[in-house]
Amino acid sequence: MDWTASLQGLIGGILIGLSATWLMATLGRIAGISGIVGNLVTQRPKGDSAWRVTFVLGLISGPLLLMALGGDLGNVVGRPGAVVGEPAGGVAMMLLAGVLVGVGTGLGSGCTSGHGVCGLARLSQRSIAATGVFLGCAIFTVYIVRHVVGGGV
Known part of the structure; x- marks a missing residue:
């Protein structure tokens, strides 16, 4: 370790x-x-x-x-x-990911630092739900990229 x-x-x-x-x-x-x-x-x-x-x-x-x-x-x-x-998926993929993160923070009314750090510490129900969605999407995305698309990133 x-x-x-x-x-x-x-x-x-x-x-x-x-x-x-x-x-x-x-x-x-x-x-x-x-x-x-x-x-x-x-x-x-x-x-x-x-x-x-x-x-x-x-x-x-x-x-x-x-x-x-x-x-x-x-x-x-x-x-x-x-x-x-170099970005693991190339510059175009990095730009697309940045746009998607921006859209997601707008839809989720916040980001991982606001919901995941501050919201969870305050036991905010909305932040608990948002953080669960963030993590679920991250797990799903990694699975798709590594096992379906085969990027091996």
């Missing part, structure tokens, strides 16, 4: 939980990334952009800081020493 990876996952989970709790306690906001970014891009609410920009910069700067300090991003690609590789 790789204890390093387990410890990194545990620390990452604790940091995500603390961050979500801090955002709720200080600003009364849910740490749903699709809502934070979506409202920043589409609605641009007055006086409500600074914390959203800071949140997004934190998402981007964290991995960059880790790499600058000599760390790696874990097992994100199949090649040792690489940081980010």
Whole structure:
């Protein structure tokens, strides 16, 4: 068993939980990334952009800081020493997947961070249902891609 990876996952989970709790306690906001970014891009609410920009910069700067300090991003690609590789299904598939995720977050009124992290912690019935749908769709998609289409990804 790789204890390093387990410890990194545990620390990452604790940091995500603390961050979500801090955002709720200080600003009364849910740490749903699709809502934070979506409202920043589409609605641009007055006086409500600074914390959203800071949140997004934190998402981007964290991995960059880790790499600058000599760390790696874990097992994100199949090649040792690489940081980010080619999309597994190609660029077109990645773009299609991004569009489908965007549509899904719109239909589900949120994303995995909003429903899966914050909603489950609040025992929200809607978030419990949404997270079940997210997981079910993910399992179904992996099965189709690996066993029906034969992508082996």
